[in-house]
Amino acid sequence: MTNNKKILLAYRPVGMPDQSHFNTIExxxxxxxxxxxxxxxxxxxVDPYMRGRMSDTKSYAKPYEVGKxxxxxxxxxxxxSKNPKYKVNSxxxxxxxxxxxxxxxxxxxxxxxxxxxxxxxxLHVLGMPGLTAYFGLLYxxxxxxxxxxxxxxxxxxxxxxxxxxxxxxxxRVVGIAGAEEKCSFLTNELGFDAAINYKTTPDLYNELAxxxxxGVDVYFDNVGGTVTDEVMKLxxxxxxxxxxxxxxxxxxxxxxxxxxxxxxxxxxSSLVKGFIVSDYADHNKEGLTMLAKWVREGKIQxxxxxxxxxxxxxxxxxxxxxxxxxxxxxxKISEPTIKD
Amino acid sequence: MTNNKKILLAYRPVGMPDQSHFNTIExxxxxxxxxxxxxxxxxxxVDPYMRGRMSDTKSYAKPYEVGKxxxxxxxxxxxxSKNPKYKVNSxxxxxxxxxxxxxxxxxxxxxxxxxxxxxxxxLHVLGMPGLTAYFGLLYxxxxxxxxxxxxxxxxxxxxxxxxxxxxxxxxRVVGIAGAEEKCSFLTNELGFDAAINYKTTPDLYNELAxxxxxGVDVYFDNVGGTVTDEVMKLxxxxxxxxxxxxxxxxxxxxxxxxxxxxxxxxxxSSLVKGFIVSDYADHNKEGLTMLAKWVREGKIQxxxxxxxxxxxxxxxxxxxxxxxxxxxxxxKISEPTIKD
Numbered sequence: 001m002t003n004n005k006k007i008l009l010a011y012r013p014v015g016m017p018d019q020s021h022f023n024t025i026e027x028x029x030x031x032x033x034x035x036x037x038x039x040x041x042x043x044x045x046v047d048p049y050m051r052g053r054m055s056d057t058k059s060y061a062k063p064y065e066v067g068k069x070x071x072x073x074x075x076x077x078x079x080x081s082k083n084p085k086y087k088v089n090s091x092x093x094x095x096x097x098x099x100x101x102x103x104x105x106x107x108x109x110x111x112x113x114x115x116x117x118x119x120x121x122x123l124h125v126l127g128m129p130g131l132t133a134y135f136g137l138l139y140x141x142x143x144x145x146x147x148x149x150x151x152x153x154x155x156x157x158x159x160x161x162x163x164x165x166x167x168x169x170x171x172r173v174v175g176i177a178g179a180e181e182k183c184s185f186l187t188n189e190l191g192f193d194a195a196i197n198y199k200t201t202p203d204l205y206n207e208l209a210x211x212x213x214x215g216v217d218v219y220f221d222n223v224g225g226t227v228t229d230e231v232m233k234l235x236x237x238x239x240x241x242x243x244x245x246x247x248x249x250x251x252x253x254x255x256x257x258x259x260x261x262x263x264x265x266x267x268x269s270s271l272v273k274g275f276i277v278s279d280y281a282d283h284n285k286e287g288l289t290m291l292a293k294w295v296r297e298g299k300i301q302x303x304x305x306x307x308x309x310x311x312x313x314x315x316x317x318x319x320x321x322x323x324x325x326x327x328x329x330x331x332k333i334s335e336p337t338i339k340d
Numbered sequence: 341m342t343n344n345k346k347i348l349l350a351y352r353p354v355g356m357p358d359q360s361h362f363n364t365i366e367x368x369x370x371x372x373x374x375x376x377x378x379x380x381x382x383x384x385x386v387d388p389y390m391r392g393r394m395s396d397t398k399s400y401a402k403p404y405e406v407g408k409x410x411x412x413x414x415x416x417x418x419x420x421s422k423n424p425k426y427k428v429n430s431x432x433x434x435x436x437x438x439x440x441x442x443x444x445x446x447x448x449x450x451x452x453x454x455x456x457x458x459x460x461x462x463l464h465v466l467g468m469p470g471l472t473a474y475f476g477l478l479y480x481x482x483x484x485x486x487x488x489x490x491x492x493x494x495x496x497x498x499x500x501x502x503x504x505x506x507x508x509x510x511x512r513v514v515g516i517a518g519a520e521e522k523c524s525f526l527t528n529e530l531g532f533d534a535a536i537n538y539k540t541t542p543d544l545y546n547e548l549a550x551x552x553x554x555g556v557d558v559y560f561d562n563v564g565g566t567v568t569d570e571v572m573k574l575x576x577x578x579x580x581x582x583x584x585x586x587x588x589x590x591x592x593x594x595x596x597x598x599x600x601x602x603x604x605x606x607x608x609s610s611l612v613k614g615f616i617v618s619d620y621a622d623h624n625k626e627g628l629t630m631l632a633k634w635v636r637e638g639k640i641q642x643x644x645x646x647x648x649x650x651x652x653x654x655x656x657x658x659x660x661x662x663x664x665x666x667x668x669x670x671x672k673i674s675e676p677t678i679k680d
Contacts, residue, residue, distance in 0.1 A: 052607070224602050238619075243606045255599040262564050263595050265614035266583045267392070272612045274605035279578075 002029040002038075005310060007098040009064045013054055016251040016321065021054065022070075022314045029101045038080035039092060039102045039109070041310070041333040045073035045123040046317040047157075048222075051250040069097035073123050075112065076102065077336050086111070089337060093122035100310055100333060117295055119336075124157045124328035125302045126291055128277055133161035133220075134287040135280040136242040140273045141218040145170035148212050150231055153222030154195065155182035157328040158244060161291075162220045163192050164300045171218070174211045176227055178323045185326055190301055198227050205230045218242070224249045225256050232261045235270050243274040251321060303327030342369040342378075345650060347438040349404045353394055356591040356661065361394065362410075362654045369441045378420035379432060379442045379449070381650070381673040385413035385463040386657040387497075388562075391590040409437035413463050415452065416442065417676050426451070429677060433462035440650055440673060457635055459676075464497045464668035465642045466631055468617055473501035473560075474627040475620040476582040480613045481558040485510035488552050490571055493562030494535065495522035497668040498584060501631075502560045503532050504640045511558070514551045516567055518663045525666055530641055538567050545570045558582070564589045565596050572601045575610050583614040591661060643667030 003026060010023040032038055050072055056063045064070060074096045078086045083106050086092065094109030096102040112122045124130060136158075143149050149166040153159045154175025163186065166173045175186040175195040183195035194211040201207045208216075208230055215236035221228050224246030235241065249255055265272060280287070294300040305325040307316045313331045320329060343366060350363040372378055390412055396403045404410060414436045418426045423446050426432065434449030436442040452462045464470060476498075483489050489506040493499045494515025503526065506513045515526040515535040523535035534551040541547045548556075548570055555576040561568050564586030575581065589595055605612060620627070634640040645665040647656040653671045660669060 057607070221602070224600060228600075228602065243602050246600075246603050246606055249600065249603050255603050257597045258600050259595040260564060260568075260586075260589065260598050261601075262561070262568065262583050262612070262614070263586050263589050265612060266586055266616075267397075267614070269615050269619050270613070272602070272605060273610070274602070274607070275609050276606075279609050 002101060004029045004099055004101045006069045007313060008069050009054060009066050011066055012056060015253055017051065017054060017318065019314055019318075024311070030103060032080060032082045032103065035083050035105050036103050037078045037083050037086045037106065039076035039096065039104055040079045040337070041074050041076045041096075041100055041102065042336060043075040043120050043123060044098060044310075044313055044331040044333055045128075046313065046320060046329050046331060047072060047129070048245055048247045048250065048320050050317065051321070069099060071095055071097055073128055074102065075119050075122050079337060091119050091336075093127060098313060116292060120304055120330060121295070121302065123330060124304070125161055125295055125300060126288060129157035129328065130161050130291045131280070131284060131287045132244060132277045133158045133165060134291060135277060135283065136244050136275055137162050137165050137218070137220060139280060139283075140242045140275060141220060141240050143169045143171045143218045146172075147217035148172045148174065148214055149218040149220065150174045150176065150208070150212065150216050151220045151222070152176045152227050152231070153245060153247060154186055154192070155326050156222060159220070159222055160186075160190060160302065160327055161300060164190055165294075166218070167191050168294065168299055172212075172214075174208070176223070182326055185303070205233060208234055220244060221246070223247055226258070229258050232264055235264065235268050237268050237270075239268060239270040241270065241272040243272060247321065304330055306330045306332050308332045342441060344369045344439055344441045346409045347653060348409050349394060349406050351406055352396060355593055357391065357394060357658065359654055359658075364651070370443060372420060372422045372443065375423050375445050376443050377418045377423050377426045377446065379414075379416035379436065379444055380419045380677070381414050381416045381436075381440055381442065382676060383415040383460050383463060384438060384650075384653055384671040384673060386653065386660060386669050386671065387412060387469070388585055388587045388590065388660050390657065391661070409439060411435055411437055413468055414442065415459050415462050419677060431459050431676075433467060438653055456632060460644055460670060461635070461642065463670060464644070465501055465635055465640060466628060469497035469668065470501055470631045471620070471624060471627045472584060472617045473498045473505060474631060475617060475623065476584050476615055477502050477505050477558070477560055479620060479623075480582045480615060481560060481580050483509050483511045483558045486512075487557035488512045488514065488554055489558040489560065490514045490516065490548070490552065490556050491560045491562070492516045492567050492571070493585060493587060494526055494532070495666050496562060499560070499562055500526075500530060500642065500667055501640060504530055505634075506558070507531050508634065508639055512552075512554075514548070516563070522666055525643070545573060548574055560584060561586070563587055566598070569598050572604050575604065575608050577608050577610075579608055579610040581610065581612040583612060587661065644670055646670045646672050648672045
C-alpha cells in the first residue's frame with residue numbers, strides 16, 4: 001500500500017492565514033476500482049483565489065470544508081490505471097486534492113501533451129490563469145488598437161499574460177506591481193510600455209496619469225483597494241474594468257472603505273464586470289488554441305517561480321500574499337517516473 | 341419687441357445649491373432670421389442630472405457656463421416661424437434655455453403630436469426619462485421573466501417607468517423610495533410587488549432581504565450611497581446593476597466613503613454599468629415606439645407634479661433634492677396660445 005500525504009484546512013482564518021490553518025495528514029492510497037486512475041502529483045499550483053475558499057462567505061467557489069483537503073490545480077502523472085482513456089505514464093492536469101497522490105475517475109482531469117509545451121504550462125499560460133487572462137481581457141475588456149490597458153498585479157500568473165495579449169492587440173500597456181524587479185521584468189522582458197511600483201511611488205495617481213496620457217480604456221484588476229481607487233480616477237468614456245481578483249482585500253475582515261466608484265462610472269458610461277474563468281467554459285478550446293499558438297510563436301513569454309517539496313506547499317501559498325512571486329508560483333512535488 | 345426672462349447660472353455651487361446660484365435676467369427676443377422659429381415655453385422639465393452640469397468636473401454632459409442660461413428639456417409652442425418644417429401653433433420639444441421664449445434653428449427640437457398623448461409626456465414617459473428607463477433596464481439590465489428587479493429612486497420620473505417595464509417583462513419588482521405616500525403609490529397604483537421607505541425602515545438590509553427572497557438580479561440605481569451599499573449585499577450570480585443616477589451624491593463635496601463593491605462583483609460574476617440616454621440614441625425610435633404603445637394600451641401609468649410659474653422653476657429644481665416629487669416634476673410656464 002502506498003503512503004499518501006494530504007493538506008487539510010484545519011480551521012477558517014479571519015484575516016491573514018498562517019501555517020496553523022493547515023494540517024498535513026498521512027493516509028493510504030486506496031485500491032482502484034474500474035474506471036479509476038492513480039495520479040502522482042508532479043506540480044501543485046497555488047493561486048490567490050484559494051484564500052476565498054478558506055472562508056465560508058457565499059462566493060462563486062464553494063468553500064473548502066474544515067477537516068477536508070485543499071483542492072486546486074495539479075499536474076500529475078498516471079502511475080496506475082483502470083481507465084482505458086488514461087494510460088500509465090501519461091500526464092494529466094486537473095483540480096485535485098493537495099496530496100502526493102490522487103485517485104480520479106477521469107471526470108476532473110484532462111490529458112496534457114508534453115510535446116506541445118512543458119507540462120507545467122498546463123497550470124498557467126495553457127491552463128486556468130491563461131484562460132482567465134484571455135477571457136477577462138478579450139470578452140469583458142474588449143481592448144481596441146491604440147487604447148490604453150492598465151493591469152494591476154501585473155507580474156503575476158494572470159497579469160503577465162493579460163499585458164502581453166493587450167500588446168498583441170496593439171494597445172498601450174501599463175502594469176502596476178509591487179517591486180522594482182517585477183517592474184523591470186514587465187518593461188524589459190514582456191514589452192509593457194510602462195510599469196509602476198505602487199509600493200515606492202510617492203504619488204500613484206500622478207505616476208499613472210503620466211503613464212496614461214490618453215486615460216484608461218481597459219483596467220484589468222487583480223488587486224483592488226487603493227491601487228484601484230487611483231486607476232478609477234483616470235477611466236475614459238465607455239471604459240471597461242475587469243474584476244479578476246482583489247488580492248489586497250482577501251485577508252481583511254471587512255472590505256476596505258473607499259470612495260464610491262459609481263459616480264465615476266455614471267459620468268463616463270463605464271462598465272465594471274466581475275468574472276470567474278468557468279463563466280466562459282464554452283470557449284475553453286478557443287482560448288487554449290490561441291494561447292498555445294502565441295506561446296509557440298514566441299509572442300507570449302512566461303516565468304515560473306518553483307519551490308520544491310510537498311512540505312513547502314503551504315509556504316508557497318502564503319507567499320502569494322507577501323507578493324513574493326514573479327509569474328506563476330508552483331510547487332514541485334516529484335519528478336516524472338519516466339522522462340520524456 | 342417681446343420681453344423675455346432667462347435663468348442663468350450665477351456661480352458654481354459647492355454642496356447643495358440654493359437660490360443664490362441662479363440669476364434671472366430680462367432681455368428681448370431677437371428678430372428671427374430665415375430657418376428660425378420662435379418658441380414660447382409651455383412646460384420646463386427639471387431633472388436631477390442638471391446638478392452635475394452646475395459643477396465643472398469632467399462628465400458626459402458639458403458643464404453649464406457661469407453667466408450663461410441653464411439648458412434643459414422644454415415643451416413649447418411655435419409662435420412665429422421662418423422655418424417651413426415648423427408651423428405656427430405647432431408643439432415642439434427640445435433642449436432649450438430656461439427662458440420664457442427660445443429661438444431655434446430647428447436642430448435642437450422635435451415636433452410632438454398632441455393627438456398621441458398629452459404634450460407634457462414628451463418630457464417624461466415619451467421623452468428623455470422614458471428612454472432612460474427603457475435603455476437602462478432593457479439594454480443593460482436585461483431582466484428575464486421571474487427575476488427580481490430592485491429600483492432606487494423608484495417614485496421618480498425614471499424609476500416609475502423602470503418598475504412598470506420590469507413588471508411587463510414578468511419580473512418581481514421592488515421599489516425603494518423616501519416617503520410612505522411614494523411607497524403606496526408604487527404598490528397600489530403602479531403594481532410594484534413591494535416598496536420600502538428607506539427613510540423610516542430601521543434595517544434596510546433586512547427589509548430588502550425579505551422583499552427579495554430570491555436575491556437581486558437587476559438593480560436599477562438612481563440614488564447611490566448607503567441605499568446602494570445595502571442592495572449590493574443581495575446581488576445574485578451574474579446580476580446586472582444599472583447606474584442611472586446618484587442623486588444622494590450630487591450635492592456632496594466628495595464622494596461618500598463606503599465598502600468596496602468590487603469583491604462582491606467578483607464573487608458573483610456581476611456587472612455594473614453607468615450610462616447616459618444618448619449612448620443609445622440610435623435606438624430612440626424603437627424606444628419611443630414601444631413606450632407610446634405601452635402608454636396607449638394603459639400598461640404604463642405616469643404621474644406629473646406640476647408647479648406653476650416661470651419664477652418657480654428654480655424652486656422646483658431644488659425640490660428634486662428634497663425628494664418632494666412623485667413622478668415627473670414639471671414647471672408650467674404658460675397656456676398654449678390656441679387650445680387643441
